[in-house]
Each structure stands twice: as structure tokens, then as C-alpha cells.
Amino acid sequence: xxxxxxxxxxxxxxARWAARPIQQNAEGKPKYYCLTMFPYPSGTALxxxxxxxxxxxxxxxxxKILQGYHVLHPMGWDAFGLAAENNAIKQKKHPSKSVTExxxxxxxxxxxxxxxxxxxxxxxxxxxxYYKWTQWIFARMFERGLAYEKEMPLNWCQSCKVVxxxxxxxxxxxxxxxxxxxxxxxxxxxxKITAYGERLLSDLEKLSWPPRVKKMQADWIxxxxxxxIDFDGIKAFTTRPDTLCGATFMVLAPEHPLVExxxxxxxxxxxxxxxxxxxxxxxxxxMQDKEKTGVFTGKYVINPLTKEKMPVWVxxxxxxxxGTGAIMCVPGHDERDFVFAKKFxxxxxxxxxxxxxxxxxxxxxxxxxxxVLVNSGAFDGMTVAKAKKAISDFIEKEGLGKATVNxxxxxxxxSRQRYWGEPIPIxxxxxxxxxxxxxxxxxxxxxxxxxxxxxxTGESPLAKIDDWVNTPCPQCGLPxxxxxxxxxxxxxxxxxxxRYPDVDNPEALADPQALAQWLxxxxxxxxxxxxxxxxxxxRFYTKFLYDIGVVAFEEPFPALFNNGMIYYKGKKMxxxxxxGVSPDEVLPKxxxxxxxxxxxxxxxxxxDCEWDDSGIEGVARFLNKVWRLxxxxxxxxxxxxxxxxxxxxxxxxxxxxxxxxxNTVVSGFMEHTxxxxxxxxxxxxxxxxxxxxxxxxxxxMAEEIWERLGHTESVFSQPWPAYDPxxxxxxxxxxxxQINGKLRGHxxxxxxxxxxxxxxxxxxxxxxxxxxxxxxxxxxVPGRIVNFVVK
RNA sequence: GCCCGAGUGGCGGAAUUGGUAGACGCAAGGGACUUAAAAUCCCUCGGAGGCAACUCUGUGCCGGUUCGAGUCCGGCCUCGGGCACCA
Numbered sequence: 001x002x003x004x005x006x007x008x009x010x011x012x013x014x015a016r017w018a019a020r021p022i023q024q025n026a027e028g029k030p031k032y033y034c035l036t037m038f039p040y041p042s043g044t045a046l047x048x049x050x051x052x053x054x055x056x057x058x059x060x061x062x063x064k065i066l067q068g069y070h071v072l073h074p075m076g077w078d079a080f081g082l083a084a085e086n087n088a089i090k091q092k093k094h095p096s097k098s099v100t101e102x103x104x105x106x107x108x109x110x111x112x113x114x115x116x117x118x119x120x121x122x123x124x125x126x127x128x129x130y131y132k133w134t135q136w137i138f139a140r141m142f143e144r145g146l147a148y149e150k151e152m153p154l155n156w157c158q159s160c161k162v163v164x165x166x167x168x169x170x171x172x173x174x175x176x177x178x179x180x181x182x183x184x185x186x187x188x189x190x191x192k193i194t195a196y197g198e199r200l201l202s203d204l205e206k207l208s209w210p211p212r213v214k215k216m217q218a219d220w221i222x223x224x225x226x227x228x229i230d231f232d233g234i235k236a237f238t239t240r241p242d243t244l245c246g247a248t249f250m251v252l253a254p255e256h257p258l259v260e261x262x263x264x265x266x267x268x269x270x271x272x273x274x275x276x277x278x279x280x281x282x283x284x285x286x287m288q289d290k291e292k293t294g295v296f297t298g299k300y301v302i303n304p305l306t307k308e309k310m311p312v313w314v315x316x317x318x319x320x321x322x323g324t325g326a327i328m329c330v331p332g333h334d335e336r337d338f339v340f341a342k343k344f345x346x347x348x349x350x351x352x353x354x355x356x357x358x359x360x361x362x363x364x365x366x367x368x369x370x371x372v373l374v375n376s377g378a379f380d381g382m383t384v385a386k387a388k389k390a391i392s393d394f395i396e397k398e399g400l401g402k403a404t405v406n407x408x409x410x411x412x413x414x415s416r417q418r419y420w421g422e423p424i425p426i427x428x429x430x431x432x433x434x435x436x437x438x439x440x441x442x443x444x445x446x447x448x449x450x451x452x453x454x455x456x457t458g459e460s461p462l463a464k465i466d467d468w469v470n471t472p473c474p475q476c477g478l479p480x481x482x483x484x485x486x487x488x489x490x491x492x493x494x495x496x497x498x499r500y501p502d503v504d505n506p507e508a509l510a511d512p513q514a515l516a517q518w519l520x521x522x523x524x525x526x527x528x529x530x531x532x533x534x535x536x537x538x539r540f541y542t543k544f545l546y547d548i549g550v551v552a553f554e555e556p557f558p559a560l561f562n563n564g565m566i567y568y569k570g571k572k573m574x575x576x577x578x579x580g581v582s583p584d585e586v587l588p589k590x591x592x593x594x595x596x597x598x599x600x601x602x603x604x605x606x607x608d609c610e611w612d613d614s615g616i617e618g619v620a621r622f623l624n625k626v627w628r629l630x631x632x633x634x635x636x637x638x639x640x641x642x643x644x645x646x647x648x649x650x651x652x653x654x655x656x657x658x659x660x661x662x663n664t665v666v667s668g669f670m671e672h673t674x675x676x677x678x679x680x681x682x683x684x685x686x687x688x689x690x691x692x693x694x695x696x697x698x699x700x701m702a703e704e705i706w707e708r709l710g711h712t713e714s715v716f717s718q719p720w721p722a723y724d725p726x727x728x729x730x731x732x733x734x735x736x737x738q739i740n741g742k743l744r745g746h747x748x749x750x751x752x753x754x755x756x757x758x759x760x761x762x763x764x765x766x767x768x769x770x771x772x773x774x775x776x777x778x779x780x781v782p783g784r785i786v787n788f789v790v791k
Numbered sequence: 792g793c794c795c796g797a798g799u800g801g802c803g804g805a806a807u808u809g810g811u812a813g814a815c816g817c818a819a820g821g822g823a824c825u826u827a828a829a830a831u832c833c834c835u836c837g838g839a840g841g842c843a844a845c846u847c848u849g850u851g852c853c854g855g856u857u858c859g860a861g862u863c864c865g866g867c868c869u870c871g872g873g874c875a876c877c878a
Contacts, residue, residue: 003830042824212795212873219794220875226878238878251878294877322877327877335792336876408877531873601816603803608871613804618816655807664805667815672813736811741859743811781805785810789858 004627008732014114022062022116022716026070029536033518033685034061035497035557037526037534038076038123040489041102042083046109047580048599048611049573050567056563056662057525058115062696063657065116066720073116073517074500076123080158081489082634085420089453096448099126101687109583114592114699121500124535132443132686133509134491135425137541139436142426146192147414151257154277154413156184161454163188165413165488168468168533175533176597183279186458189415189424189485193540197221197407199554200539202292209560210606216531222408227327229401231310232301234258237323237406240330242365242387245305245376246351247328248341250312251294254278255320262312264298271295271314278316292317292340304400305377305391314342323406329367338366351375352384360610362747412537414488419452419461421486429473438474442782444482460484468729493534493543497521497556505525515551524557535560561660564608573611581611594620600697601666622670623701626694629677629687630705636681645675645729646686653693654723669694684709692718737762738787739769755780762786 011584036057039050076576079099088098091132103124110117119583123130129669141147146620155169165184165650168175193200201221204214226239231250238244252259263271274295294315301310310696312330317336318327323450331341331348341348352371373379373387392403415424423444425437437444447468452461453552463482473480497510502514534555540557566573573580585593603609638646650673656665672690676682688709695702695715706715733759747762763770767787773790782788 215795215875221875222877224877234876240878317876317878319877327878332876336878339876343850406877430860491862528872601803607797609803610866614819615817621831622816628831663803667805734811738810741810741857746811770854777858779810785859787810787858 001315004624004701006593006623006700007588009704010114010592013703014111016703016714017114020714021118022714023065023071024714024717029068030068031072031518031522032061032064032069033072033308033520033522034064035074035500035521035524037524037530038078038496039106040078040083040105042081042082042508044102045103045582045584046106047573047582048586048595049568049580051113051583051595052566052599052605053525053527053563054113054115055559055596056605058113059595059600059657059696060523060525061116062699062716065716066692066695066718068719071116072121072501073118074121074123075110075115075117075119076121076496076500077106077125077458078489078493078496079103079124079473080421080487080492082162082418082420083489084240085418085452086160087107090418094450095452096126100612110229112471112587112592112598121503123496123499123503123515125496126463128443128445128647129504129506131422131492133499134422134487134495135437135442136439136509137495137545138487138491139439139442141191141544142434142436144548146195148190148192149187151185151187151191152184153185154188155181155647156186156458157181160742161456161723162416163413163417163458164492166410168488184458188413188432189426189483191414191540193412194407194409194539195539196543197223197409199543200409200536203539203543203555205216206555206558207560208558210219213531213535213560213562220409220532220536220624223405224407225393225405226403227401228324228404229304231304231328231396232614232621234262234301234326235324235401236326236328238328240333240388241391241403242373242379242382242384243330243333243351244303244328244391244395245373245379246309246332246349247303248308248331248332248347248349249310249329250301251318251320251327251329251337251340252297252312253320253325254314256314256315256318256325258326259297259314262297262299267296267298271297274314282752290377292336292343294340296344303732304395304398311346313340313344322408333366333368335366349375355383399487410647412540414491415483415485416474416488417460418454418486419446419449420486422446422491423462424483424485424487426483427471427473428483429476429478431478432473432475432480434483435473435475435480441474462486462487490534490537495545497524497538498545498551503790509550519551520553520555521557521559523559523561525561525563528562531562561606563605564603566609566611568611570610575621575748581613586616586658590616590620593701594623597623597697598667600662605660605662605664619666622666622673623698625673625677626669626690626701626705629682629690630708631674633684633687634681635684638683638685642679642683642686644727644730645672645679646689647723648672649686649719650689650693650723651728654720657696666697669697689721691715692721733783735762736785737766738785739766739773739790741787744769755782758786762763762788 034057061071061316064071084099085095088095091098099236138147155164157164157174158178159177160174164174164181167183172178175542201218201223204218207214224239226237227241228237230233234250236250259275292315294313297312297314301313302310303310329337331337332350333352351373352367352372353374354369370384373382379387388425393402411646423445423446425442426434427437429435447465449465457462469482469484471480471482498510498515501518502510505693542551543554545551546554568580571579580727594616597618601619604616649742651744652668653665656668691702691705692715732748733751735747735749736743744766749758749763759780770788775788775790776791
């Protein structure tokens with residue numbers, strides 16, 4: 001008996017599929033858009049961790065083809081951006097060259113996975129025909145005031161020599177190189193994602209996404225309810241208006257615009273020094289500082305309720321860009337204010353007390369719990385919840401402020417001081433200001449230059465190319481200069497899913513009909529690392545395009561599947577030379593089908609897991625078993641037993657696949673194959689069905705089996721098999737017998753046996769044990785157990 | 792610090808969602824076949840006890856609910872992830 005020759009079989013079918021794609025005559029069938037997050041060609045090679053996500057997507061796509069859908073399952077390259085450029089600099093190659101090489105190498109790998117991508121639909125975000133539309137979207141945002149310029153202190157990564165969006169500087173360090181971010185004052189392009197904060201938050205509800213991803217986005221948007229209160233011209237946002245009577249001082253952020261004006265002359269020197277020191281420090285330093293620092297401005301404001309004088313301080317624990325950049329401080333009920341008040345000897349007043357107590361004996365720490373108001377005049381005795389509303393209302397009535405909401409979400413810093421990105425289609429004219437490049441002149445091509453390395457100054461390398469920079473103003477014709485910053489890495493991926501149905505369209509980002517036919521994406525598969533970045537930006541773009549009438553839906557990805565990461569020797573796998581297992585090492589030894597199966601078998605697909613080099617042996621053996629099953633099959637007419645086995649197999653695989661429990665699908669295949677191997681003979685149809693069921697997972701072997709069973713067309717022309725629930729029933733059932741919940745035996749009875757008969761038989765079977773005891777209760781769960789409760 | 796997850800054999804993991812814990816694999820040990828190896832096949836494989844059909848015990852720890860708990864509730868412990876001066 002010959003061993004399964006995966007090498008030649010896989011080669012054979014790959015060639016056949018290339019000549020004749022498996023999806024034929026799909027027009028008119030219901031559509032299914034299955035999308036896997038496209039790779040970022042910043043290294044030369046994919047590792048088995050990347051494969052996991054592509055295999056999941058491919059299995060879903062193939063399953064849908066078998067279920068009779070017209071499936072779009074495309075692939076492309078997210079090839080602009082810093083990581084790709086850094087990789088090029090490291091290799092001392094021009095980014096366009098290095099990216100092209102990386103794509104070629106990754107594409108070769110993807111082809112060896114035998115995924116069903118139709119390479120006619122390939123996207124490359126660095127292709128001018130593609131980024132023309134990335135620029136076009138920016139232009140539409142500019143027209144509507146959603147793209148604007150602003151000079152402000154920004155997160156700057158000295159290692160990458162670039163500004164970072166807030167989303168890229170989580171925890172105060174550069175998302176890519178982990179270098180601490182410092183503040184740098186720069187003129188930047190911003191996208192007003194905050195205008196969409198509320199919709200981005202409330203529409204999360206509609207999405208069938210993993211809860212943790214929704215939560216991460218909700219936390220990132222960070223909505224909180226409160227009030228904005230005016231203290232003699234200084235506005236402060238608080239979520240605790242109920243504690244207003246306990247506000248004994250105010251603190252402004254060092255960058256607050258009023259600091260200079262309100263500082264008393266005798267405090268000026270100290271305040272200036274403090275502000276200067278604060279701005280020089282990185283946000284990491286500022287955050288890691290446990291010790292609170294601050295300086296008194298010499299100014300006082302009046303608490304509108306207590307009429308007490310509140311000193312105004314400046315301290316860097318208050319953030320300039322959240323709320324109003326100024327806070328009312330309630331040391332009795334806020335931990336940070338408490339620490340500050342203790343350090344600088346400011347008054348602490350208690351205004352909340354736990355219900356049922358008059359007052360806390362001594363405030364050793366801030367009391368942040370629930371309770372009722374004290375020391376608050378007319379508001380005494382109210383609960384926190386009630387007082388929040390009552391004091392907000394009072395403030396509003398008196399014209400001292402208003403109830404309001406605040407978001408943590410900030411506008412998106414959208415320009416990068418780097419070469420390898422989409423040029424921003426703007427021309428700066430001294431007379432007209434920033435002017436859009438007319439649509440007819442799009443795309444603004446990224447010039448091909450020799451020296452593309454970043455500079456220390458915060459200026460893009462493009463700024464040095466005079467004949468590119470200097471251009472007439474499209475509006476007045478006078479000499480003007482092009483914008484030299486480029487777009488961030490995320491720009492191209494924020495809308496790419498819209499392009500796949502119509503990749504060559506020169507007239508529009510995609511034909512409206514193609515969009516209507518294919519979008520939104522039915523199933524999106526990708527890693528958790530994009531929980532807030534890509535997924536939030538793509539949702540923002542889609543909502544904007546909805547508002548301007550380009551698309552008819554507000555959410556691009558109604559269903560999302562997050563695959564877990566594969567670790568190797570305890571660490572994340574990393575691209576390139578680093579750390580990981582390459583499919584190139586595995587494929588020659590085990591083949592594509594085995595690797596695909598193992599990627600699924602290794603763990604539940606949504607969970608992180610550890611790569612085990614010897615684990616793949618098991619699925620390779622399984623494939624050989626299947627091959628042996630087919631090769632050595634002695635065909636017989638289908639017996640009752642074979643029919644039942646067949647339907648159980650269809651049932652098990654279908655249910656598990658529908659639940660995306662892909663690891664148990666593989667173990668299900670193993671169980672059923674083992675069962676069939678033990679049968680004295682097999683009917684042909686059961687094997688045919690096994691081939692169809694197996695085809696999304698091990699497509700090469702499935703085709704080979706299908707052909708061997710005498711078929712000339714592809715196995716993918718078959719419908720997904722259906723099972724008959726009647727065939728899942730068995731003639732006899734096995735019940736478990738228990739006494740006091742402990743296993744005491746098994747009982748075989750005909751399936752239709754009634755309760756009394758079963759109980760009688762069980763009593764008889766357990767007679768020796770039951771005779772010495774008194775039966776208190778009998779429990780019977782049909783089809784499962786009989787339990788006697790005895791004393 | 793706050794908010795999520797997760798703890799099951801030597802290992803990866805199953806368990807119809809409250810009903811036989813350890814499916815399916817990996818690794819290990821023993822055996823068959825073979826001159827030998829590879830491949831394949833058979834047996835053992837949580838712990839303790841017994842010649843044995845079996846018995847007790849066992850899903851991070853302590854308690855609870857229930858006829859019955861890996862699964863539900865309360866309290867801890869450990870690990871992983873997210874957020875982190877957001878007022």
C-alpha cells in the first residue's frame with residue numbers, strides 16, 4: 001500500500017486550480033464577502049502565526065462556496081508606512097524596491113497555502129491607481145472641515161523621527177519601537193475623528209464582534225458624563241458635580257492658555273519655570289512620576305456654592321487635552337487631589353459620607369464610594385446620584401455651567417514626516433492658504449528620490465525636492481508649495497475593503513453597483529492587535545463615506561473574528577529573520593494540507609497558543625489514514641450502520657464548523673475516520689461525503705479522493721452535505737445509573753422505553769446496593785441518567 | 792490601582808452548557824512485524840489500593856446551592872491581556 005504522496009498531489013491540484021478556479025458559474029448566487037486582514041510587507045516572510053489567520057479565512061470561504069454562495073475572498077498588500085520604510089532603510093534598499101521584493105516573497109508563500117484568493121483582485125496600497133482614492137477621500141474630508149491643520153505639542157518618537165497618533169503612542173511609548181515619546185511642537189494635519197465619537201461608540205452595539213474588542217474601542221472613545229462649571233472665567237469639567245461643595249482649589253494643566261495671563265506677578269518666575277520644565281519632559285516621565293508636583297499661581301477663584309476662596313495651581317497631573325484642561329479639586333473624594341492637597345497643605349472638606357453614617361471620623365484617604373451629601377447646604381442628605389443631577393441643574397439655572405459629556409478620543413494626527421506614504425494632496429499658497437489639489441490632478445505622485453531617510457527636524461525628506469515642492473497655486477496661480485508630509489500607515493487600510501470588488505476602476509474608488517453587490521464585509525478575520533487602530537479608523541472612514549453618499553452602510557465589518565496568536569518558545573513570533581517557524585520549513589516535510597489542519601488543530605482558533613514542532617505528526621498520520629481508508633476500501637452497498645455513521649459525521653462536522661470550533665472539527669474528522677477504518681466494508685457515497693466535508697480543510701487531498709472515486713469535476717462543485725436528524729437517533733440508548741449522584745453502572749435500553757420500565761430495570765440492576773438503603777427520590781433525565789437518592 | 796479573560800493528565804486540548812471528567816492528538820513505556828531501520832498495527836498511560844470484575848480520590852484553593860458542579864453563587868490565589876493621573 002502506498003503512502004499518500006502529498007508533494008505531487010498538491011502540485012497537481014495547485015496547477016489545476018490555477019487553470020480552472022474552483023468557483024464556476026457563481027453569478028446570481030447570494031454573495032459572501034469573506035475578508036482576511038491583508039499583510040504588511042515589512043519583512044520578507046510570513047511565519048506559521050500569520051498562516052493561522054489566513055487558513056481560518058480560507059476555510060470559511062471554501063465552506064461558503066460549497067454552501068452555494070458567490071464568494072469574494074481577496075488579498076492585497078498594505079505596503080506604505082513606517083515599518084516598511086524602516087525595513088528598507090535597514091536593508092539599505094529603496095522602499096519601493098524592498099516592498100516589491102517582500103511582496104513577491106510573501107505572495108509565493110500565500111500561493112503555497114492554496115488559499116482561494118483570486119489574484120485578479122489584488123490590491124497594493126502603494127499603487128498610484130489605488131492611492132489616488134486615498135487622496136480623494138482626504139480631499140473630501142478637507143472640503144468638509146474634517147481634515148485641518150493645527151500646530152500643537154505632539155507625541156514625537158526620536159527613534160522613528162516621526163509624530164505618533166494617540167493610538168500609536170499608547171502608554172506614552174512608540175507603538176512600533178517602544179521608544180518613549182516626547183512632546184514636540186509641530187504643525188500637523190488632523191482628522192476630526194472626534195466628530196464621530198458618539199456614533200463610533202453607539203454603533204458598537206450593532207456589531208457581532210468579540211466583546212473584548214468592543215470594550216477596548218468603547219474604553220478608547222471613553223465617554224463620560226458630567227458638568228462643565230465656570231469658576232470666575234476658568235471652566236472645569238467634572239464627572240462629580242455632586243462634590244462641588246468639597247472643591248477647595250483648582251488646578252490647570254501647564255499648557256493651559258490662561259496660565260500666563262492669570263499668574264500673579266510675584267509668582268510668575270516660579271510658574272514659568274514649572275511650565276517650562278513640564279513641557280520638556282516626556283509623557284512617560286510625567287506618568288511614571290508617583291510624586292505630585294505643582295506651583296501656586298497667586299490667583300484665587302470663588303466656589304459658586306460655598307463662596308469660599310479657591311487657590312488656583314498649575315500641575316502636570318492635569319492633562320491639557322482632556323476636558324477643559326482645568327479641574328476643580330475635591331481632595332476629600334478624589335485620590336489624586338487628596339495626595340496633592342496633603343503635599344501642599346490645602347484644605348480637605350468631606351461632602352460625601354457612606355449612607356447611615358454621619359461622617360467619616362477622619363479622612364485618612366479620599367472617600368470615592370457612594371453615599372449621601374454632607375456639608376453641602378441645601379443638598380445635604382441627597383444621594384450621590386441625585387445630587388449629581390440636582391447640582392448640575394442648579395449650576396445651569398444660575399448660568400454657571402452646564403451638564404455635558406466628554407470623550408477621551410482625540411483627533412487623529414494624520415501627517416508623518418516620512419517619505420514612504422501617500423502625499424497629502426494640498427498646496428500651500430501665501431495668498432490662499434492651504435488649497436486642495438484639484439481632483440483632476442490626482443494622484444499626487446510620490447516622487448522617486450534617492451535620499452529618503454528621515455530628518456531630525458520634523459521636516460519630511462520630500463521638503464528637499466525643490467522641483468516637486470514648488471508648484472503654482474491651483475486657485476490663484478501664484479508660486480506655492482506642496483505639502484511635504486505624507487499620510488500615516490493606516491490611511492490605505494482604512495478603506496481597502498471597498499476597493500476589492502472593483503480594483504481597476506479609474507473613475508471612482510469603486511463602482512456604486514459593485515459596492516452595493518458586495519459590501520459590507522460578511523466576515524472579517526484578523527488579529528487582536530488592530531482592536532483600536534485599524535478597526536477604529538476603518539469604521540470612521542466608512543461612516544464618513546456614508547455621510548457623503550459613497551456607501552450605503554455605516555459599519556464595514558458587521559462580523560469580526562479575532563484569531564489568537566501563536567507563540568514559539570514562550571515568545572511572540574516575529575517577521576523576518578527573528579523568531580518563529582516558517583511554513584517554508586514545514587511544507588517540504590508535511591505538505592500544505594497537513595499544515596492547514598495542524599494550524600486548526602493546535603488550539604481553539606480564537607485562543608493564543610504555543611507552536612509544538614511534533615504536534616503536526618498527528619495530523620500527518622491522520623491524512624495518511626484517510627488515504628488508506630480510500631485506497632483500501634472494499635465497497636459494499638450502504639448498510640444501516642454505515643448510513644448512520646455517515647449522517648453522524650455530517651452532523652458533527654457541520655455543527656462544529658458553524659460554531660467556528662475548528663479544532664474540534666479536526667478531531668471530529670479523526671474520530672469518524674477511525675470509526676470507518678474499523679468497518680469491514682464501506683459504501684462509496686460515504687467516502688464521497690468525507691471528501692466534500694474535508695475539502696475546506698485539506699483541499700488537495702479532498703480533490704484527489706474525489707477524482708479517485710471517479711469524478712472529473714472539482715469537489716468544490718458539490719453542495720455541502722445535509723444530514724437527516726432521524727438518522728442520528730439510535731435503536732438503543734445507554735443510560736448512566738447513579739446512586740446519590742455517584743456512577744454505579746450503565747443501562748442499555750431500546751430508545752423508546754418509557755420511564756417506569758427504565759426505573760424498574762435500574763432498580764433491578766442496582767438491587768444489591770438499593771436493598772440495604774431507603775430510596776428517597778428517583779431522578780430520571782431522558783436519554784441521560786437515572787439517579788436514586790437514598791438514605 | 793481599575794477593567795476583562797483563563798486555570799482540567801507529562802503536554803495541546805475535549806466535555807452536548809448542570810448529567811459517565813480526560814474525546815481527539817502529542818510525548819512516554821511495552822509488544823507485534825522486520826536481518827535492521829523507517830512506516831504501520833496492538834496494549835498501557837491522573838493518583839492510590841486490589842489477581843480481578845472493582846473501590847476510593849481527582850478539573851487552582853476555601854465555602855455554598857443542588858439528587859448531581861470542570862460548568863452556577865460567594866471569598867481567595869496564580870497566570871495572561873487591556874487601560875493607566877481622562878478629573
